[in-house]
Amino acid sequence: MYGWVGNILKVDLSQGNISTEPTEPYVEDYIGGRGLGVRLIYDHYRPGTDAFDPSNPLIFNMGPLTGTALSGSGRVDVTALSPMSQLRAKSNFGAYWGPEVKFAGYDHIVIQGKAEKPCYLWIKDGTVEIRVASHLWGKDTYETQKLIQQELGDPEIKVVCIGPAGERLVRSACIITETGDAAGRTGMGAVMGSKNLKAIAVRASGGVQVAKPHEFLELSIQINNEIRKHPAYQELSQWGVSRGVQMMYQMGFFPVGYFEDVCWDELLQKYSAPDYIQKNQLKNMGCFCCPNRCMNFISVPHIGKGLTSCEPFSGFTGAVWNLDMDVFWEATLLVNKLGIDCTETSAAIGLLMELYHDKIITAADTDGIPMERGSKEAILGTIHKIANREGYGDLLAEGQKAFAEKIGPEALEKVDLVKGLSPHAYEFRAFKGTGLMQAIGHRGDPLPLRGSLLEVDWHHANDWFQQVAKEQFGDEKAAVPTSYQGKARSAVISEHMERVADNIGVCKWLFGLFIYQDADMAAKVFQLVTGKDWGLGHLMKASERVRNLERMFDVRQGLRRKDDSLPKKFFEQPLTAGPYKGEVLDREKFEQMKDEYYQIRGWDKETGIPTREKLSELNLTGVADEVLGQA
Amino acid sequence: MALKTLIIDAQKCIGCRSCESYCALKHENVCNPAKGRIHVVKWEQEAIFVPINCMRCEVPACELACPKHATYRNYRTGALEVDANRCIGCLSCVFECPFGATFVDPLDGRVLKCDLCDGDPTCVKVCPTNAITYEEISKEAYIKLTQNADRIPLLVKKALGEG
Numbered sequence: 001m002y003g004w005v006g007n008i009l010k011v012d013l014s015q016g017n018i019s020t021e022p023t024e025p026y027v028e029d030y031i032g033g034r035g036l037g038v039r040l041i042y043d044h045y046r047p048g049t050d051a052f053d054p055s056n057p058l059i060f061n062m063g064p065l066t067g068t069a070l071s072g073s074g075r076v077d078v079t080a081l082s083p084m085s086q087l088r089a090k091s092n093f094g095a096y097w098g099p100e101v102k103f104a105g106y107d108h109i110v111i112q113g114k115a116e117k118p119c120y121l122w123i124k125d126g127t128v129e130i131r132v133a134s135h136l137w138g139k140d141t142y143e144t145q146k147l148i149q150q151e152l153g154d155p156e157i158k159v160v161c162i163g164p165a166g167e168r169l170v171r172s173a174c175i176i177t178e179t180g181d182a183a184g185r186t187g188m189g190a191v192m193g194s195k196n197l198k199a200i201a202v203r204a205s206g207g208v209q210v211a212k213p214h215e216f217l218e219l220s221i222q223i224n225n226e227i228r229k230h231p232a233y234q235e236l237s238q239w240g241v242s243r244g245v246q247m248m249y250q251m252g253f254f255p256v257g258y259f260e261d262v263c264w265d266e267l268l269q270k271y272s273a274p275d276y277i278q279k280n281q282l283k284n285m286g287c288f289c290c291p292n293r294c295m296n297f298i299s300v301p302h303i304g305k306g307l308t309s310c311e312p313f314s315g316f317t318g319a320v321w322n323l324d325m326d327v328f329w330e331a332t333l334l335v336n337k338l339g340i341d342c343t344e345t346s347a348a349i350g351l352l353m354e355l356y357h358d359k360i361i362t363a364a365d366t367d368g369i370p371m372e373r374g375s376k377e378a379i380l381g382t383i384h385k386i387a388n389r390e391g392y393g394d395l396l397a398e399g400q401k402a403f404a405e406k407i408g409p410e411a412l413e414k415v416d417l418v419k420g421l422s423p424h425a426y427e428f429r430a431f432k433g434t435g436l437m438q439a440i441g442h443r444g445d446p447l448p449l450r451g452s453l454l455e456v457d458w459h460h461a462n463d464w465f466q467q468v469a470k471e472q473f474g475d476e477k478a479a480v481p482t483s484y485q486g487k488a489r490s491a492v493i494s495e496h497m498e499r500v501a502d503n504i505g506v507c508k509w510l511f512g513l514f515i516y517q518d519a520d521m522a523a524k525v526f527q528l529v530t531g532k533d534w535g536l537g538h539l540m541k542a543s544e545r546v547r548n549l550e551r552m553f554d555v556r557q558g559l560r561r562k563d564d565s566l567p568k569k570f571f572e573q574p575l576t577a578g579p580y581k582g583e584v585l586d587r588e589k590f591e592q593m594k595d596e597y598y599q600i601r602g603w604d605k606e607t608g609i610p611t612r613e614k615l616s617e618l619n620l621t622g623v624a625d626e627v628l629g630q631a
Numbered sequence: 632m633a634l635k636t637l638i639i640d641a642q643k644c645i646g647c648r649s650c651e652s653y654c655a656l657k658h659e660n661v662c663n664p665a666k667g668r669i670h671v672v673k674w675e676q677e678a679i680f681v682p683i684n685c686m687r688c689e690v691p692a693c694e695l696a697c698p699k700h701a702t703y704r705n706y707r708t709g710a711l712e713v714d715a716n717r718c719i720g721c722l723s724c725v726f727e728c729p730f731g732a733t734f735v736d737p738l739d740g741r742v743l744k745c746d747l748c749d750g751d752p753t754c755v756k757v758c759p760t761n762a763i764t765y766e767e768i769s770k771e772a773y774i775k776l777t778q779n780a781d782r783i784p785l786l787v788k789k790a791l792g793e794g
Contacts, residue, residue, distance in 0.1 A: 099664075208662040221653070
């Protein structure tokens with residue numbers, strides 16, 4: 001095969017068994033990467049199994065384009081049953097590990113069972129070995145990677161690993177590679193820890209075969225050059241998201257605190273991430289073969305060095321009322337080294353600060369640390385407590401809800417979760433489509449999607465982006481943040497576009513959001529690499545199949561229409577400040593958007609379950625029979 | 632035409648390995664950085680990355696070491712190339728290179744040597760930070776010369792206490 005390297009690696013840590021299965025039978029329906037991973041977890045997960053049960057499969061998914069000489073080809077998708085939501089987990093990370101696994105000859109890795117003692121997996125080309133990791137247990141993610149490279153005598157070994165948080169089964173623990181690339185969300189590090197699996201190390205010298213190497217080389221160089229001329233590149237490759245975040249705050253798109261007010265005057269005036277970048281950034285860096293260097297490598301004396309992008313820039317600033325960028329950096333390094341998800345952790349700290357502010361908790365509830373808004377001690381102290389499961393951190397490690405339940409009903413009332421996860425920190429009251437996409441999404445946090453970013457872009461040139469919305473999603477209003485119109489279709493199409501990139505194993509930022517704002521280019525390179533004549537239509541249909549199978553997995557877990565919702569504050573507390581002052585979600589109109597969404601999807605409006613007709617159309621009759629009962 | 636060569640500025644390198652990957656695709660029709668004629672040595676926890684490529688030495692150790700005269704200079708581009716028909720795979724050139732810039736195909740043991748893509752290097756086209764550029768040798772030497780000379784007046788002023 002071209003693109004795919006042909007094998008699914010299966011490791012049973014309980015038995016020590018290692019085997020492979022061919023990838024080929026799956027690819028026409030599921031393509032690869034995320035999509036094929038959904039099929040694998042649907043087949044391998046036994047309903048009723050706990051997330052920490054040895055048989056919960058932890059699955060790493062590379063796509064046919066992962067590891068090719070193409071911008072953004074470093075991506076890997078991870079899935080399992082999430083210990084946070086008891087639904088299908090999904091997280092995606094970049095850097096250099098995924099390509100190396102492809103070079104070793106594997107498209108996917110399915111890990112089941114639990115090792116008797118701490119172990120790590122060593123993949124060297126075609127050989128796979130389960131090695132002792134007792135000496136690595138307790139080490140942070142930086143140390144672990146270095147120690148493995150030293151032990152195996154090769155600094156070019158690529159490693160994914162967990163930190164102490166994953167070992168201690170902190171439910172929001174993540175998987176880390178290099179100095180800050182993370183499979184952050186849905187608790188994949190905790191699942192890895194529950195298997196006594198500290199790391200997966202890979203080194204390989206194989207390659208990915210290409211069907212049309214000359215044409216692919218030419219187009220790939222063209223893509224590299226187009227990206228480098230794009231305005232989004234100019235911004236990201238110099239500033240990362242630091243200036244973008246500032247803009248989002250001004251726009252009222254990012255909330256402050258625990259979804260409190262959109263407008264905190266001090267933050268708007270004093271947000272200094274761009275200055276901090278200018279002063280402390282050594283380099284902008286990115287993933288395998290990617291010119292778009294969206295991550296900042298920051299080095300601050302006495303704090304440390306590492307990479308960051310995205311979420312920490314708002315998570316450890318506005319979300320926790322913090323303006324001290326040294327605290328932002330220390331917190332970011334801490335979560336990456338200890339191996340916990342930045343988004344969930346900053347939200348949890350935000351919750352504590354809100355509870356303290358409203359006098360629902362006192363310092364006595366948090367081991368004597370007062371949860372003052374913006375307090376350095378509160379931010380850094382809580383990270384340590386969660387990762388080490390000390391004191392109140394032990395409860396927070398079980399989740400925000402577990403902590404609030406212990407405090408009482410007043411605290412529980414405050415918790416804002418969607419499907420067991422902190423929602424993406426966007427302001428859903430004003431941005432209706434974004435709100436819909438968050439609510440109906442496949443996990444508690446499915447963003448960003450193209451349709452949602454369009455609501456942001458709209459501010460820059462209203463007419464232009466309304467025209468874009470009409471062309472892309474069939475309705476001008478799809479771009480207007482406060483409109484409920486056209487959002488359902490925009491959500492459906494965006495979800496399919498996102499899966500095209502995720503399924504073929506490329507970065508959705510490049511191929512679907514910022515540079516190429518649809519899936520056309522992704523489809524074009526897919527054909528050159530794989531030699532398959534499947535066009536955009538085939539890829540989008542596969543995306544729809546994947547979306548429906550994801551849904552059916554969760555339906556099998558008990559998910560229904562009522563779970564497709566948002567915390568009630570978004571319906572009940574209008575914004576009191578900022579450019580969208582007075583905006584709030586209208587419950588009725590919101591439910592109408594959902595009706596429309598289910599209708600376009602061919603799902604039952606009452607229950608939110610895909611209909612048998614839709615599933616049959618998508619070649620998922622077997623799934624329909626299993627979950628809906630025999631026809 | 633004036634002779635050109637690859638100039639590498641390691642300070643600019645971000646370790647993305649585009650050069651390795653596109654090089655392998657161009658020469659071997661496969662996506663496998665291990666088959667590249669350029670290689671990036673990485674210290675990712677320090678953000679230090681060093682691309683290693685043939686230096687096209689005036690007195691090339693690889694050429695001198697070759698018992699079969701398989702390594703030769705392409706006088707049109709200045710590149711040192713390997714005649715696969717003469718090469719016996721003894722790897723003398725690989726071990727004699729003082730820079731470690733002569734590579735071996737890990738799968739079949741062939742010597743991999745940068746041929747400057749016949750005067751149109753692929754790596755240069757895709758390097759996002761211009762850490763690799765293709766420059767006229769005389770011009771680069773002249774830049775170095777002026778940079779060096781630039782320091783002298785300053786030093787003189789300093790010595791005279793006019794700093």
